[in-house]
Amino acid sequence: MRSDPLFMPVRELSKHIKSGRISPVELTELYLRRLEKIGPSYNSVVTVTRRRALRQARRAEKEMEAGNYRGLLHGIPYGVKDLIATKGIPTSWGAAPFKDQVFDYDAAVVKKLDQAGAILCAKLAMIELAGGMGYRQPFASFTGPPRNPWNPDTWTGGSSSGSGAAVVAGLVPFAIGSETWGSILSPSNNCGVAGLRPTYGRVSRHGAMALCWTLDKLGPLCQTADDCGLVLETISGPDPDDPTTTDETWTYKPRSTKKRYKVGVLKGVADDAQDEVRRNFEEALKVVRRFASVEEFELPDLPYEAITRTILNAEAASAFDEFVEAGLSHKLIAPEDHWGPYARTALLATDYLRAMRLRGRMAKAVAEAMEPYDAVAAPTAKKAATPIDQEFRKVAPGATRDVMGAVGNGCGLPSIGVPDGFTQADLPTGIQFMGHPYDENTIINIARAYQGLTDWHRRHPPIPEPKKG
């Protein structure tokens, strides 16, 4: 275990910054150096935003010296997945055809973090087009296969690959990722960090690449569940530029008034998981039982995966219509991304609409089944990190069904993943707590309670120190 300030949670780091013990400029320099020296070893960084970061850090330092402390994220460095627009800095969407794309505005989340005094240090690597063309292997990114700091011969998960790797490697204290189906929880699992997929509509997506308008969400990846709450409070809220955002503002309430939680576990949810994943999940549930009752429940029989998959396929086909028509998919890295989008061009409108009609039935059925519980627990993913050079579906092929992902994303439910142990090969595994819409506080507090009784989140991979100069 290490007590390196680089691995301090944001809450702790901010205390040091506020008290003047840590200078935002020096801290930013430290992270920039790590991003530049260590980031390339993991293919986790697309662009280090050095000039902008130092400008923001100097401004933060001056403001604090003048007594103008903006809040807990003031002076805290961070990175964003490279599908989030940043003014004057390339935003590649992880894809070679867009590697020189530059927007003349900041995305809403970047503006909000800017207003909070946070310091943008990097645009982080990702799977090309957020995996929207149907990728099957880790190297589907123009910056190279995102390597996992726990073992560089394994994958970080995706598509928010660099966001997971950068947090666990101490290249940034927190990062912003996105999830359409699994893209925050997968790197949270593989990298062993806390990853929060907020309720659909909680965070504005203005300025973020669209993959699937009715499924896309932005959310934080952090050292702890508590940090996820701090970041979510900053980036959430209504935005007229994203009409799907909810009108209500969200306040993080880290102190729960609830004495004991009630957690549901979907019957058989871990049956097809890798043995070590299932064992760690069962051990994690023993810890959860110390502050919650845990009981199994069932969902009514509906084609959950077919509903969410059809919606994703149809909307992604439309979102990238011009791109595909222009034949640009053949310029992507992964061969399956070349032909992947074409099958979707033959989807029937009636099938998409049927999926959208069944979505309503699914949302009601799931809400009813989850009603007795504060949250539903499951393995964050059914596998630990897979080898960097293999198709991930071919590793433990029985563990590819994802009802939790289909239900959670299809119904717009929030979920938080946190590490719950390690495999024999020293790769992290995770537990997720999925909650009711707009009730991120409950799942964050459950995850905090779990982390208060475990130390998996305090373990860090062996990272070589960067050479000076």
Place this chain on the structure above:
Amino acid sequence: MSDEKRRELEARLRVVADRYGDRLTPEELEEVRKALEANLDAANALRSIRLGNWDEPFSVFKPVRRRRV
């Protein structure tokens, strides 16, 4: 595979081949066929659920209000 499914699969494949066949190799077209079959399986799973005429798509369209002067 049922005859009905095979016919629908071939029809969809023809649509793709007619529009994009010139840019897909035979191997890629075979992969497209597999993906089309998976999409069709999903569609058939959706079609197996009875829906009522009143079951609306679960998306809300909001007309854009006139700006106040």
